Amino acid sequence: MKFFADTADVSELRELKDLGLLDGVTTNPSLIAKSGRKFTEVIAEICSFVEGPVSAEVAALDFDGMMKEANVLRKIAKNVTVKVPLTLEGLKACRVLSGEGTMVNVTLCFSPNQALLAAKAGATFISPFVGRLDDIHQDGMELIAEIRQIYDNYDYDTNILVASVRTANHIKEAALIGADYATAPAAVLKSLVKHPLTDKGIEQFLADWKKTGQTIA
Ligand code: E4P
Numbered sequence: 001m002k003f004f005a006d007t008a009d010v011s012e013l014r015e016l017k018d019l020g021l022l023d024g025v026t027t028n029p030s031l032i033a034k035s036g037r038k039f040t041e042v043i044a045e046i047c048s049f050v051e052g053p054v055s056a057e058v059a060a061l062d063f064d065g066m067m068k069e070a071n072v073l074r075k076i077a078k079n080v081t082v083k084v085p086l087t088l089e090g091l092k093a094c095r096v097l098s099g100e101g102t103m104v105n106v107t108l109c110f111s112p113n114q115a116l117l118a119a120k121a122g123a124t125f126i127s128p129f130v131g132r133l134d135d136i137h138q139d140g141m142e143l144i145a146e147i148r149q150i151y152d153n154y155d156y157d158t159n160i161l162v163a164s165v166r167t168a169n170h171i172k173e174a175a176l177i178g179a180d181y182a183t184a185p186a187a188v189l190k191s192l193v194k195h196p197l198t199d200k201g202i203e204q205f206l207a208d209w210k211k212t213g214q215t216i217a
Helices: 010-018 029-035 039-049 063-076 088-099 112-120 130-135 140-154 168-177 186-191 196-212
Strands: 002-006 024-026 054-057 080-085 104-109 125-128 159-162 181-184
Touching: 002 010, 002 186, 010 039, 010 186, 024 181, 029 039, 039 054, 039 063, 054 104, 063 080, 063 088, 080 088, 088 104, 088 112, 104 112, 112 125, 112 140, 125 140, 130 140, 130 168, 140 159, 140 168, 159 168, 168 181, 168 186, 181 186
Parallel strands: 002 024, 002 181, 024 054, 054 080, 080 104, 104 125, 125 159, 159 181
Antiparallel strands: none
8 A cells, every 4th residue: 555645744745755654745725725835836846855646736627727727737747646626627637637648636536436437537546535524424434445346346547545534544444445545644644653562562671671781782
């Protein structure tokens, strides 16, 4: 399973890269607003040190507007992945951009049928938002399992990029289902390493090591 970081914070991304936890990046207009930086500049800076796909989302809602913005975004770097919303206009843009060899991430997916349409439009990634479904008391992981089955039934190449990830458990469940990617905030990715028995074991070993009076040199 590959991990994308769901952030436009460059210092968080550099830390994740050094930890070996960064296969790519997703951003959205809310994350760009949170960064307080100019959209194209922050995407260019991210692409200067991240080799994997970097999703940059269009703001236009019509096909022509999306294509115009996509042309600006995909010129920034070859790993820019154009993110389009799951609408008829977004799917039309997805089909054209994918046909031209540009990676496309179709975002705001909340149903298996939406995911089916994105695959038919040639999307590189489909982003089902599990956390936002859980928020309205629907089962986000059930959606991931259903998309996995549909894509496997028809051998679609579109990658399932589990999004709106809020917990380490979301990542475990997505991995068990066989999702290709997950995108999550830096804190969630780093939390995967945590287990109380690991911390307790380290504490016990260090206490016993001190008793030996030895050093490793
Ligand atoms: C994915 O591409 C989105 O940026 C993101 O996962 C949305 O997450 P949220 O529901 O926590 O805002």
